[in-house]
Amino acid sequence: MTQTRIFARMNRADVERAFAALELDFEDVGHPIAILEVDEDADIHELSIYVEHDPDEVRAATARRLQELSISAPLEVEVLPDIDWVAKSLEGLKPVRAGRFLVHGSHDREKRHIGDIAIEIEAGLAFGTGHHGTTAGCLEMIERVVRRENPRNALDLGTGSAVLAIALAKLAHIPVLATDIDPIATKVAHENARLNGVGAYVEALTATGFGNPAFARRAPFDLIVANILARPLMRLAPQMARFILPGGSVILSGILDRQRDAVISAYVGQSFRHITTLHREGWVTLHLKR
Numbered sequence: 158m159t160q161t162r163i164f165a166r167m168n169r170a171d172v173e174r175a176f177a178a179l180e181l182d183f184e185d186v187g188h189p190i191a192i193l194e195v196d197e198d199a200d201i202h203e204l205s206i207y208v209e210h211d212p213d214e215v216r217a218a219t220a221r222r223l224q225e226l227s228i229s230a231p232l233e234v235e236v237l238p239d240i241d242w243v244a245k246s247l248e249g250l251k252p253v254r255a256g257r258f259l260v261h262g263s264h265d266r267e268k269r270h271i272g273d274i275a276i277e278i279e280a281g282l283a284f285g286t287g288h289h290g291t292t293a294g295c296l297e298m299i300e301r302v303v304r305r306e307n308p309r310n311a312l313d314l315g316t317g318s319a320v321l322a323i324a325l326a327k328l329a330h331i332p333v334l335a336t337d338i339d340p341i342a343t344k345v346a347h348e349n350a351r352l353n354g355v356g357a358y359v360e361a362l363t364a365t366g367f368g369n370p371a372f373a374r375r376a377p378f379d380l381i382v383a384n385i386l387a388r389p390l391m392r393l394a395p396q397m398a399r400f401i402l403p404g405g406s407v408i409l410s411g412i413l414d415r416q417r418d419a420v421i422s423a424y425v426g427q428s429f430r431h432i433t434t435l436h437r438e439g440w441v442t443l444h445l446k447r
């Protein structure tokens with residue numbers, strides 16, 4: 158079904174106020190709402206509302222709400238291509254190898270080798286086909302950490318397509334809580350976990366950071382993987398410390414080379430210690446322990 162995205166760019170304070178108000182406005186109709194950090198240094202955030210019917214009505218209601226909140230950001234509208242079209246456009250993407258993992262689309266199943274841990278991710282609306290340096294870095298780090306530490310209860314925060322949660326479940330056969338701020342991503346994550354035969358291990362849940370009672374229910378985790386961005390990762394450091402088991406590991410990515418030291422400092426301030434850094438295409442993946 159064709160979806161329309163109604164979106165506007167604004168600063169962090171405004172995006173949070175707009176999100177809170179619109180979430181209530183559209184609670185009953187269930188339009189998914191998402192926030193994306195576009196440029197953390199310039200404080201530019203994008204608020205998106207995904208609509209399947211009556212986009213004009215939703216746009217008008219959103220404009221009224223923003224006006225009431227004195228947020229002057231202009232609303233833009235984008236008709237999203239059908240998922241099949243996206244899949245078609247990505248058919249040419251090559252499978253990605255990271256350690257023992259092979260992340261591939263359904264058209265590349267024959268490229269799997271014996272010994273590969275294959276993760277099939279179909280093109281969709283959620284981030285995480287393995288092609289990004291941050292995802293590949295996390296996959297490599299997951300393999301190292303799981304081999305050494307035998308984790309038993311994991312969290313994938315900012316799961317996107319669930320590629321990392323699926324990797325953890327396939328490699329370690331352990332329960333993984335897979336969360337994302339974006340309800341579309343959580344829907345895709347749930348479906349991908351099921352398609353990869355690890356639906357019983359992966360619970361997908363929509364949450365901003367640690368903002369859901371499910372975290373208390375499922376914690377403490379002995380492994381947390383979070384591929385978000387440097388600034389939210391730094392903000393989340395105290396809660397990471399709260400939800401990790403003593404001696405547990407955290408794998409962080411979405412961090413540019415130049416942001417590495419600041420992120421490590423934020424976590425050292427919460428009694429984590431830095432173990433290793435992997436560098437890939439200008440991005441770093443960190444392994445820290447507490």
Ligand SMILES: C[S@@+](CC[C@H](N)C(=O)[O-])C[C@H]1O[C@@H](n2cnc3c(N)ncnc32)[C@H](O)[C@@H]1O
Nearest residue numbers: 284285292315316317337338339365366384385
């Ligand atoms: C770079 S993608 C990573 C996807 C996947 N884990 C991977 O490694 O390919 C980041 C994901 O984190 C989500 N996200 C961003 N900020 C978040 C937050 N504060 N809490 C939860 N999820 C967040 C985004 O919606 C997005 O799906």
